[in-house]
Amino acid sequence: MKEMTKECLKGALAGESQACVKYLIFADKAEAEGFPQIARLFRAVAYAERVHAENHLKALNGNGTLDNLETAIKGENFEVEEMYPAYKAVAELQGEKQALRAFHYAIEAEKIHAALFAEAKESVKMGRDLDIGDIYICPTCGHTAVGKAPERCPICGVPGEKFKKF
Numbered sequence: 001m002k003e004m005t006k007e008c009l010k011g012a013l014a015g016e017s018q019a020c021v022k023y024l025i026f027a028d029k030a031e032a033e034g035f036p037q038i039a040r041l042f043r044a045v046a047y048a049e050r051v052h053a054e055n056h057l058k059a060l061n062g063n064g065t066l067d068n069l070e071t072a073i074k075g076e077n078f079e080v081e082e083m084y085p086a087y088k089a090v091a092e093l094q095g096e097k098q099a100l101r102a103f104h105y106a107i108e109a110e111k112i113h114a115a116l117f118a119e120a121k122e123s124v125k126m127g128r129d130l131d132i133g134d135i136y137i138c139p140t141c142g143h144t145a146v147g148k149a150p151e152r153c154p155i156c157g158v159p160g161e162k163f164k165k166f
Helices: 003-032 036-060 065-093 097-125
Strands: 135-137 144-146
Touching: 003 036, 065 097, 097 144
Parallel strands: none
Antiparallel strands: 135 144
8 A cells, every 4th residue: 555545544544533432422421411312413423433434444454353453552552652651741841730630541551451452462373362351441540450340440549349341
């Protein structure tokens, strides 16, 4: 694939992905405010944006699980090692406490995600699925725990019973 087309697909993937997530968050807000039909509209359009993102990703690489895990590991490590440290520096410089908290939450969770993806990659290399128990996600900071939820989130202190189970 030629580089300009590849960069266009990457930009389109980023935009569609962001729209999908944003619309899902907007849907939750609309529903909480008593607008269930608007929430439904946001969810429907979010699905369409996901379809667009999936088509762009397929055009970019169409890779299998092993390649997808390697891409995920690289993305998580980029966030931990480069992106969030730079963002945190800007937020510190400008005294933006809420942004600092959001960046801190993300970087701590991304470290765990990279490790989990690396473990999954090793399983795929051996030709087997990952032997993993329940996965619990903190609804405040994204901390990820495997097996059982902690009593309290080690990053933000949320009680373990509030974690979402996958």
